[in-house]
Amino acid sequence: MLLRQRENKMWDELIGQEFSVKALTQAASDAKSSLTGKVLPGFSQAWLITGPPGSGRSTAARLFAATLQCEQDGCGKCVSCISVNNSTHPDVKVITPQGLSYGIDDTKDLVREAAMLPGLGQWNIIILEDADRLTTEAGNALLKAIEEPAKLTVWILCAPSSKDVLITIKSRCRIISLRTPPADEIAELLIKRDGIDKAMAHFASHASLGHVGRAKLLATDEQVRDRRSLVLQVPFELKDLPNCFAAAQKLVDAATEDADIATDEMDEKELSNLMRAYGEGAEGVTKRKIEKLASSAKKELEEGQKKRYKRITRDRLDLTLQELAAFYRDVLVLQSGAQLDLFHSEMKGSIQRFADSSSINSTIKRLDAVEATRRMLNSEAAPLLVMESMTVQLARA
Ligand SMILES: [Zn+2]
Known part of the structure; x- marks a missing residue:
């Protein structure tokens, strides 16, 4: 039919x-x-x-x-x-x-x-x-x-x-x-649906790596763009071991800060809803009584919130890794002479300099290191250790 x-x-x-x-x-x-x-x-x-x-x-x-x-x-x-x-x-x-x-x-x-x-x-x-x-x-x-x-x-x-x-x-x-939506169609959506100007829509659709929601954030939120710039500076900073450790710390700090921003308000609201459900604010009920009644539900809520915080932190770090992978992929595109669009085209000049000063072989090793790090993040390993191991590998490749 x-x-x-x-x-x-x-x-x-x-x-x-x-x-x-x-x-x-x-x-x-x-x-x-x-x-x-x-x-x-x-x-x-x-x-x-x-x-x-x-x-x-x-x-x-x-x-x-x-x-x-x-x-x-x-x-x-x-x-x-x-x-x-x-x-x-x-x-x-x-x-x-x-x-x-x-x-x-x-x-x-x-x-x-x-x-x-x-x-x-x-x-x-x-x-x-x-x-x-x-x-x-x-x-x-x-x-x-x-x-x-x-x-x-x-x-x-x-x-x-x-x-x-x-x-x-x-x-x-x-x-x-579903497939990764083409950058051109994301740009068109940003222009039509959100009224974003053409140049910004074009930049955001490529920089989002095919993530529609993130494209909108990149186009509309300067802080999100700043965060991305901070991540994309990392490949240029890995000159010696102290710098590798510092870069790993910087990336983890940024992810935790993002997770704080994303969860603080939600956590607070959930807690106040819970306390209200147990009678907070009602007449004739003492605070102590409510605390006692709500204590196990409160504990359960806090455990759930802790889990969510951990997941959001890891999701942010994974996004960081995708952006780094896209950077090294752009380097490889320039090194190989392939006729492809760059994800991070607004920094083509510095990507070109990076490409000129390194070999295809080391770029492939770096891409492998980033991919291996993404897999490791799904384990229970401490994020900072995982990121440090990656920045050291990136520097030595
Ligand atoms: Zn209908």
């Missing part, structure tokens, strides 16, 4: 993914038929959306959920579409693992949620972001619910790539693979 031309622009937010958009809108249309008893091949109750960070996994999951709940083809204007897009639809739950992993305790509520019928919408939809963080036990606990979902439940899992997801889970899902 051919879908009629969509009049709305809801899916325009997901750029550079025409193939996936077609598959998902078709699936939503087939889902509608399945509600009337007609089973069409495009629909499944378990989906896995994969794609590199910033390619739009969460956006794709949300738009798909909205299209499933919409009475039409995902009009973008009805109450269902709007409430899914505002994250207020009661039958669309978005689960975002907070820590480095998502354990079996976290899945209990989820299994219960998955067994429920929708209250308002057509489907009970569960979006599980970062499904690659599921532990084996948690994956096994979810397996049955995904394999034999309740009649009106739809699972939408998201992960960087299908090989990051437990094989048992993956084999039950229909897979949608």
